[in-house]
Amino acid sequence: DAGVTQSPTHLIKTRGQHVTLRCSPISGHKSVSWYQQVLGQGPQFIFQYYEKEERGRGNFPDRFSARQFPNYSSELNVNALLLGDSALYLCASSFPLGQGWDEQFFGPGTRLTVL
Amino acid sequence: DAKTTQPTSMDCAEGRAANLPCNHSTISGNEYVYWYRQIHSQGPQYIIHGLKNNETNEMASLIITEDRKSSTLILPHATLRDTAVYYCIVSYGKLTFGQGTILTVHP
Numbered sequence: 001d002a003g004v005t006q007s008p009t010h011l012i013k014t015r016g017q018h019v020t021l022r023c024s025p026i027s028g029h030k031s032v033s034w035y036q037q038v039l040g041q042g043p044q045f046i047f048q049y050y051e052k053e054e055r056g057r058g059n060f061p062d063r064f065s066a067r068q069f070p071n072y073s074s075e076l077n078v079n080a081l082l083l084g085d086s087a088l089y090l091c092a093s094s095f096p097l098g099q100g101w102d103e104q105f106f107g108p109g110t111r112l113t114v115l
Numbered sequence: 116d117a118k119t120t121q122p123t124s125m126d127c128a129e130g131r132a133a134n135l136p137c138n139h140s141t142i143s144g145n146e147y148v149y150w151y152r153q154i155h156s157q158g159p160q161y162i163i164h165g166l167k168n169n170e171t172n173e174m175a176s177l178i179i180t181e182d183r184k185s186s187t188l189i190l191p192h193a194t195l196r197d198t199a200v201y202y203c204i205v206s207y208g209k210l211t212f213g214q215g216t217i218l219t220v221h222p
Contacts, residue, residue: 004158035210035212042200042202042212042213042215044212045211048208056209103164104161106158106160107158108157108158109157109158
């Protein structure tokens, strides 16, 4: 079975530009979460979507937005890029069971470099 | 902010058990303990989770103290491929990663 896929793998942008990152969850998974991982740190939660509804949002500015489509794939958009947005962006999918826990499966990430 | 405290780094000899500790003294009653690991340049990989009882799966064992304020992840027979950053997370819902423990397995 295919795991979580993300595109593109690598991306180079300049300050002020915007970027769209894409994620396809594991088949049957209805929840997608986005994380930002700056070099040397653990992943930081950005958004979670479940059944196309935003279920959680981390401490990120409004320049970050996301959406989930009817097929459960998701996009993360970042506007007005800053140098500090350079990071590995991870997508994770899960099939929440409503018990307060779920096993999240992570994709390989998109490496964004802002120059 | 992460609600866990882990050692920055640990070493283990190949073939020996690796015991990774985690303190989570402020854990709430409904929060689970998760362990994930991240091998260089890859996405994190789920290892195991638990609420109150000790848990075991094909990858590892999780020992949670009776007061739930700390836990230990045990890799019973560490291999070189187990070299990674190991994250201990307490959560009900979204995952909050800390700095993790860099485990290095030596030949």
